[in-house]
Structures are given as C-alpha cells and as structure tokens.
Amino acid sequence: MNSALLLLIIPLLSAILIHFLLQQKMASIAAILGTIGTLVTLGISLSLLSSDAVGCSFNWAQIGDFNVNIGIQLDQLSKGMMVVVTGIGLLVHVFSLGYMKDDESKARYFGNLSLFMFSMTGIVLADNFVMMFIFWELVGLSSYLLIGHWYQKDSAADAAKKAFLSNRVGDFGFLIGILMIWGITGSIVFDQMALSAATPFLGAAVLLVFCGAIGKSAQLPLHVWLPDAMEGPTPVSALIHAATMVAAGVYMMARFFFSIGFDVIPDCSAVTIAWIGGITSLAAALMATQQDDIKKILAYSTLSQLGYMVMAVGLVDPNAGMFHLYTHAWFKALLFLGSGAVIYACHHEQNIWKMGGLFKKMPITGITFVIGTLCLTAVPFTSGFFSKEGILHAAHESNPALFYIAVAVAALTTFYMFRLLFIAFFGKAKDEHAAHAKEVPLVMAVPLLILGLMSLASPWIGKAIPALNDFHPHIGLEMNSVTIASIAAFVVGLAAAVVFYKGKESDPLANNKVMQLFRNKFYVDEAYAILIKIFQDLVAAIVHFIDEFFINGLLVGGLTRIAQGTGNLFRNHCQSGRLQGYATLLGLGAIVIIYIVTFL
Incomplete structure (x- = not known):
C-alpha cells in the first residue's frame, strides 16, 4: 500500500472506531487512540519529506468520458503542509488529554478531531478540484461539530451554525468557479490545468474560486464566523482556527495559482x-x-x-x-x-x-x-x-x-x-x-x-x-x-x-467613540442582521402572506369551501334521511324523464 494513503486511512479508521465502538463508555481509550493515530500520521509525513514517494490515484466515479479520481499528489507544497497539519494536530491532541480530561463528551470530541484530521489531510493531498471540494465540505462539517461541541450552550450552537452557513455562502461561489475552470482548462486535475495565455472569463473564474478562500480563511465580508467560533474548546481554536482549517483557503489558492501559472492570472x-x-x-x-x-x-x-x-x-x-x-x-x-x-x-x-x-x-x-x-x-x-x-x-x-x-x-x-x-x-x-x-x-x-x-x-x-x-x-x-x-x-x-x-x-480607551467602533467590530454583525431582516425575514413574511391569503385563502381555500358548500347543500337537502324528500326527488326525476322522452 502507498504510504501516503495511510495519511487518509488512519484518521478515518480512528474516527469510525471512536464514534461507533468506543463512545463515551471508553472515553480514555478513545482519547489515546486518536492521539496515537495522529502520532503515526506525523511520522509518515516526516518520512515523506526525504523520500521519493509518488502519489497514487484510483477511479471514484465515471460519467461517459469524464472521470473523477481520488488522487494523492505528493510535491513540495503538500509535503510541507502535511507536516504543519499533523505536527500541530498531534500537539493539540496531547494538550487536549489534559484540557478535556473531565469533559462529559470526551470520546465524541476526540472522534471529531480524528474526522477533522481526515478531512484536512484530504484537502492537502488532493490532486484535483473535485476531491478537494469533497474534503473541503467535510472540513466544514468537522468544524461545525467541534465548534458546537458544547451544544447545550446556545452561544456554542449558534456559533457552529453561523460558521457552517457563512462557509456555505463562500463554497457556492467556489463550486461555480471550479465548473468554470473545468470549462476553461478542460480539466479538474491540478497538473493538467496549465494555461499558456489568459482566456475570456478566467478573471471571473479566479475570483469565484477565491470565494471558497473568503469563507474558509474568513476574509471580508465572510469573516464574521471566526470570532464567534471561539465558543468551541480552546484546543479546537488552536487546531482549526489558527493553523489548519482557516489556512486551507490560502493553501488552496497557492495550489491553484501554481497549477494554472502565474503569468496568465x-x-x-x-x-x-x-x-x-x-x-x-x-x-x-x-x-x-x-x-x-x-x-x-x-x-x-x-x-x-x-x-x-x-x-x-x-x-x-x-x-x-x-x-x-x-x-x-x-x-x-x-x-x-x-x-x-x-x-x-x-x-x-x-x-x-x-x-x-x-x-x-x-x-x-x-x-x-x-x-x-x-x-x-x-x-x-x-x-x-x-x-x-x-x-x-x-x-x-x-x-x-x-x-x-x-x-x-x-x-x-x-x-x-x-x-x-x-x-x-x-x-x-x-x-x-x-x-x-x-x-x-x-x-x-x-x-x-x-x-x-x-x-x-x-x-x-x-x-x-x-x-x-x-x-x-x-x-x-x-x-x-x-x-x-x-x-x-x-x-x-x-x-x-x-x-x-x-x-x-x-481600559483608559473604553469610552472613546472611535475605540467603541472597534470594540463593536464596525457593527458588521448588526448590518448583517438588518440585511437578513430585509432580504430574508421580509421576503419570508411576504411569501407567507401570499401563501395564506391568496393560495390557501382564495385559490385552494376558496375552491375547497365551494366544494364543501355544494356538498353540504346536497347532503342537507338531498341526503337528509326523510322519505318525503326522497319521494319528491323521485317524482321530479320521473317528470324530467317523461318530458325528455315526449318532447325531445
């Protein structure tokens, strides 16, 4: 087996074992397993620095002539980044052994750490944009789970949702950018994207790909999630929000620029x-x-x-x-x-x-x-x-x-x-x-x-x-x-x-109005709240009114009431259970039939 594959397999197996077998009843074993797994991946990462090992690839999906591979790219960029991810990941795991020792959900915490290590490793080693995007989204899931580890706290649950939704906005642009790059270069594989000259729409494609970095690396205007993400355990902040996940956007753009060539940007x-x-x-x-x-x-x-x-x-x-x-x-x-x-x-x-x-x-x-x-x-x-x-x-x-x-x-x-x-x-x-x-x-x-x-x-x-x-x-x-x-x-x-x-x-500057502007983060969160009220809550209220008054009230509701009224009319007067009514209807029916036969 290619040793680089173990960088993906080990944290994945660790996450599976912890989540499905160990759980909280064996929390200490879960913590040790996650830490040992990260230690092994660090050892493999260090061994790859001086080796001539090459990447590997296998077909994951095929649609006609279009293939999507799960491929590992081993070059200077990925090898160096793996040392950072696994090195800091190991130290965070060790620190967490003390910091989280009395946590009620320690096993879940270490299981999610292993899931994050698997996801981040996939981003670093990916040799194509589709694989990178898959693991990009898995990192978003891992971040959501770790930020909201103490989900019993409303602030932690809200911070996790805010991070998840903010990143989805950036990722939507990222996905469109990937599709545009595929159309421009004819490939999603990094080594096959090189362009000899700039082409139409390349500038737009570059900025759309950059949208992914705006979300993950918390750049304006999608920066608002990162400070709130501090609601998660502090070791999570060290791993995700200082060294690895937030740096994924920078790493992705560097990989992208190296792939298409600096001269054509x-x-x-x-x-x-x-x-x-x-x-x-x-x-x-x-x-x-x-x-x-x-x-x-x-x-x-x-x-x-x-x-x-x-x-x-x-x-x-x-x-x-x-x-x-x-x-x-x-x-x-x-x-x-x-x-x-x-x-x-x-x-x-x-x-x-x-x-x-x-x-x-x-x-x-x-x-x-x-x-x-x-x-x-x-x-x-x-x-x-x-x-x-x-x-x-x-x-x-x-x-x-x-x-x-x-x-x-x-x-x-x-x-x-x-x-x-x-x-x-x-x-x-x-x-x-x-x-x-x-x-x-x-x-x-x-x-x-x-x-x-x-x-x-x-x-x-x-x-x-x-x-x-x-x-x-x-x-x-x-x-x-x-x-x-x-x-x-x-x-x-x-x-x-x-x-x-x-x-x-x-603080001697606490009452300074300019400093209060900085303290309140330029009121960006408040501006977002206003925009959401206008463009989400207001639109939702209008749609709700149309749904209730016009659709349910006049269209569906009106037709329903007409049918109910007509049914009630016949039920009350024609199906009343009184013999006199039935005899009258029988007589009227006989008269109608005689008239039709005689005169028509």
Missing part, C-alpha cells in the same frame, strides 16, 4: 484578492485592539494574519504567503494553547481584565506566551519577522498603498498583543481566580514548550528540509527601507501599549 482579479486581504488585515487588527476576551483577541489576530497571507497570494507571491502560513501556524497555535492554559488555570475565566500577575504564577505558560507574542509581532530574528518581511517586500515592490497598510497592521499587532501581555500576565491579580492560578499539568505544558521551540526555530528547520525550502525565499537581516519600516512599526506599537496599558487596572 488577470491583473484585475489578482489586485482584487490582494486588496481584500489587505483590508481584512487592517480591519481585524483594529477590532483586536479593543477586545477583552483573550481568545477573541487571538481570533481577530488570526483574521489579520490571514489577510496578510491572502494579500501575498494576490500580489502573485504565494511563496511568501505560504512561508507566513508555515511560521504563523506554530506561534499562533502556541498562543491559542497558551490562552487555553490561562483559561484552565483561571477556572474558565476569559476576560483579561479579571486576570493579572499570571507570569509569576505560570512561568512556563508565561514564557512560551511571550515567545509567541514576539514571533507574532515580528521582533527581529524571530520566525514571524522573516515571514512577514517576505510579504512586506512583495507589497513594497508591487503596491505601495498595500505596503503602508501592512506596516500599519504590524504596528497595531504589536499594540494589541502587548496590551494583552501587560493586562493578563503582569501587574496585580484582578480576580480571585487569577490570584490562585497555578501552572498547568505537564501534559499541557510540554506541547507549549515544543511549540515555543518550533516558533523560534521553524525558519531554520524549514530551510534545511527540501520540501519546505521553497517557502523560504530569504532568511536574514538586511537594513533596507522595508526592514526599517518593520522595526519602526514594532517600536511604535510597543510604545503605545506601554503608554496606555502598562500597570492599568481598567
């Missing part, structure tokens, strides 16, 4: 993609500056960094986007699991203004969280610095306006992350839970330490691995205008955080 569609990424990055960073929930700060940070990656793809530099995806996956997973450790230690308190002084009480969590923050804020020589430099250089060379936006986002990132650090980890404890917090168990601390190491070392590790080397166009510190702008953005953001939040007991 219409400028209008590329620029549109770049600006959507840039605007999303800026808007999300502004929203993050005024959030008080530790997980939502990181959620908006993820939105912002995904905007960076999408912008790089739109600037036709997917290597820079994938490099940032690779480094960001490690340090953002670290930050999310670090927030999970904080929430666990503070008895599930998530408001940073009820924390404080955690660095001394939780030194491992504190140190690793600082490492993640330094990487995210692009401190020189950290992984985030090198990957963000690639995006800044791409913007500087192609679109100065987007470059300035990217630099502003870098300053805002430093501001809101050090705001979080100052409030939650330093100063005095502001709540009794924070005052009595202590370091998390070793099963949760070890993944933090490993992620901290990977956050710092990932660029050099990736540089040494052939399958990851393509994502690393440059590692080094050169004092040019881009680097100076990046460092200046860090200094400005840090200075602002120190001035406004160091040692503060409450």
